[in-house]
Amino acid sequence: MRPVHIVAVCFIVANLTLAWPLVGQPAAPQAAAQGAPQTVMQEAPPSAGTPVRAGQNAPATASLEAWRGLDKLEGAIALAELNELANRWAVEGYDEPDIVLQRLDELQKGLSAAPSLAWTRVVERTRGLVAARAGREAQAQEAAGRLSQMADRDPVAAADAAMVRAMLDDQLWRTESATGHAQEADAAYARACAGGQRSGACDHRGWWQVVRLLTLRADRQGNRLEAARLQQRANELAAQVNDDVLLAWGLSSQAVLSHYLNDPEKSRREMAQAERHARKDPTGQAMIRVLMNSAVLASARNENAGSQPTLEEAVRIARNAGSIRLEAQILASLSDEFLRAGKPREALAAVERALPVMQRFNDRRNLPVMLHNGGLARVRLGQLAQGKADLESALRLWEQAKARARIEAALNESADALAAVGDVKAALEHFHRAIELREQIDSDTRDAVLGQLKERFRTEAGQRDLELAERENSLKTTRLENQTLMQRVWMLASFMLAMAAGVLVVQLRRTRHANLQLRRSEALLKVQSERDPLTGLANRRHFREALAARQDDEGDGFVGGLILLDVDHFKRINDEHGHAIGDAVLVEVAQRLAACVRAGDVACRWGGEEFLVHTPALRGEALEALALRVLGEIGNRPFKLADGREISVTMSMAYAGFPLPPHGVTLPWEQAVNLVDMALYSAKAMGRDRAVGLAATSANTTEGLARAAADFERARLEDRLTVKVTPRAATF
Missing domain, CATH: 3.30.70.270 (Reverse transcriptase/Diguanylate cyclase domain)
Known part of the structure; x- marks a missing residue:
């Protein structure tokens, strides 16, 4: 793979999914994040408390009783305890969705009376998030619908419903819809928690999650300034609840963004702060995120010797945590490093270990990355037929998501790989597909920039016209006053008329100057639209x-x-x-x-x-x-x-x-x-x-x-x- 493309893919896989919906204080290890094209952050929030694994019947029974014991909760403290318990179940559901969804179905059995509204909302939110992360659309939509029915009595329920839908659409890679629901949830959480007064009803984990999704959206579109602004918002949410895990994660992600925004000193400070917060997490979950983002930074700085051992350490921690999804996503980053190091056999082995896990969980964002990496490795190993098939499968998945920038990078990588093994015809085909796509992207970008410039000039011209109109009105007022004074004192009237004439001359001169400036601006815009800004040659x-x-x-x-x-x-x-x-x-x-x-x-x-x-x-x-x-x-x-x-x-x-x-x-x-x-x-x-x-x-x-x-x-x-x-x- 080309170095710049490898950094991008490492960046993607290392900073993955919005799969974890809830984030709490440091706790036991849990599952990982899913990958998304051109992102800067892992998307699996850390767990809160100790997750209950399959087969642990006694803890599961105790957990059910704990839920039922809070069904008549009153006050912010009791609701906070309920949110923490829900977060532990959501964490466990990332790797074991069937077990947790079954347990949630059994939860209401044995209740002596109807539970409180807040208790029901948290249960439905947890059910919806677990189902959304597992790609279970029907179950997730049912839970979101029940949350929406509570919205008139509980404003947080409206935000939770939009968040569940955003998570489901993101898991199924319906990018535009996911962004719309995330924006809806962001606005709803802001209303429910207005004035910064976060009561027990306000779920900072859900709010943090939708801001993260919007951050990733901005980064995938190449708008890293907007991504950095949104990531700062997420960090502020984490700081307000004093969540070291979220702070370690967010600061390390901010460090990656600062590097790509050409501020290396700020990037180093943020990574050092992230490591300090990560060391406060006894489970090692925060350290996994810091390690993954450290590997991204090492690749971006061409310090490639440090990327592989860093990722291998992250794999070891994830394996000890028992999270097969997190381990699979880190293996995706490792496959990039192996390809970059010229080790296609090791890259293919990493892909073959991770791909079944991603297929099992219907991980539509990571699947094309792994298929593409596997295809490149097979081509380099001489397995041309299977390699080409894998490359095309990856391209089809990216096309469904309209990930044009990622498709262009993939086509260039595959063209290089095919040319290296002597398949010139196939290499030429991929090369020209990449050129055509780049032309489309450049054309769309150019049209958007020119549209913005034209709108700006139209706005400035309109403002100048408004100022001229106001000045003309002022002149008319002055003339009326002069006519009144003329009837009383002729000398004073003559003086005022002379003053008005002088003002008129000044205004005419200013008008001519404004028109000249407008024509110059239009000429400059035409020249800028025809020249390449870097080299000065024709574009x-x-x-x-x-x-x-x-x-x-x-x-x-x-x-x-x-x-x-x-x-x-x-x-x-x-x-x-x-x-x-x-x-x-x-x-x-x-x-x-x-x-x-x-x-x-x-x-x-x-x-x-x-x-x-x-x-x-x-x-x-x-x-x-x-x-x-x-x-x-x-x-x-x-x-x-x-x-x-x-x-x-x-x-x-x-x-x-x-x-x-x-x-x-x-x-x-x-x-x-x-x-x-x-x-x-x-x-x-x-x-x-x-x-x-x-x-x-x-x-x-x-x-x-x-x-x-x-x-x-x-x-x-x-x-x-x-x-x-x-x-x-x-x-x-």
Whole structure:
């Protein structure tokens, strides 16, 4: 797997599920959290009290009697005791849902009279949460419905009902619905516990849980600033009830977010605070969460030697706690570490241990992660058929959840793995699926950003119009006053008219200035929408519009030269030197590229570390000379870093002049770019740091050339496409 993708997957699996609905004070070990794409926190809250395991009949009987003894509870203290007892059952239900659900069905037997409203609410909440975590939709919905019926008499019941539905939807990976119910529960808890006065009726565990779900949602969408804000809210809830387990968990999750928000010092302080709180938990449950987040941080900091032993220690604690679900989810993180270390056999063993547990509990968020990791391991071990099947199964599950960013990362990982074992055709397919998905994501993101910018400018323009209207009203008032004074004293009236004229001149000048500023802002917005903010080159959108316009001017076929470049091993540069150095490398590449092209050529940042040049007038040897000059200009001179060090940067390149000789078959510009893209992938497969030029084609029709482009490698081997391969060493 690519390092950046491995960190993301470790991040996901290490900070898993919202499966644990309730969280209490330190207690005996319990089950783990389920994984979710692009999250920063484990989702299995620690237990409260000692969980009752299957087969422990005496404790179970005592627990039933304890429940029944609180059926006539009065006061906050008795309700707090009931909540703690409910939390212990919910914790046990994470690994043994059938036992706990059966016990809850038996609970009301033997009651001497109707129980209190609060007692019934806690029972139904516990039933709903246990069923939701186990994916038992019918039972969870029934419990949520009964809670909703109590809402007019108990406002906390409305919040509990929304929380149960949010947990169920999250378990079944109905992301949008889960978020909506979590927001509903958050608002309901805020109303029920208004003013910060948390009485015994207010369930801080449920409130903490829905805030965590919203935190994960923000992180999966890539909005880490919002995720950090929500995580801080969760930490404040934990601090108000002095819950060391929740604080250890939340602070270690906050440390991961702070690292990704480029605040390493704050990240270290938060992790140190998390460890101090974790040491106060005698069960070790808090320490498991801290260890998992520590492994995530180690991977993110490229301190890979520490990740594996940290996760193995977490597995040992989970196994001693008897939680097979928590152990399975930590094994998912370990499988990532094994893949990263080049140990596919060990990764597959970890997957095979964890996958049956996730299937048993219908863990729909972790299942695609494990299927994907297993598929990568099988491909690397030569089990291509099964490996490809597992990879496609994982992609289908992610598609159901609309996890587009995770699908793109998975496609890139599988393309690399397939290319490494020589399956070039399958690798190309995955590679181009990832490119298409990235284009969709970039397009949606760009449209959203442009929409926000336009709305901001419209708002500012409207505010200026309002200010002008107010000033005009003020002028009208002044004129009326002047007319009244004119009837009384002509001299004073003349003076006032002169003053009004002066004010009018000032206002007109200000109006002209405001209109000028508005036009400048609109011009700036247009320029910003056409340029890449990092490199200053044209962006993909502007380039596409320019090519489409030129094609319309020249007819149906695209005419001119194309040069497509890709920085070799760019992710390694980011991993070894940091993203700031990676950005500096892209800026320097853009500057060297701009120095090579001529007036009239269009150079753009095509996406990520790819650059594309259109030369309208160059073909043949002149185009080849320009392409090789660019290759040498970038690869022959080292790049100087800010600290004085130097690194070597090379490019893989493809170029072609259209229409291709000898038949002069024309193509639309999109297909021309796609054909050069195929040649670029061949340059990478041949070892990188070289140029591949499309010299000629035997195709004499557009359809024939399109068929050759669809299977580029075969067309090249069959001489339907003639290419010229020039390593950089041969350019001078």
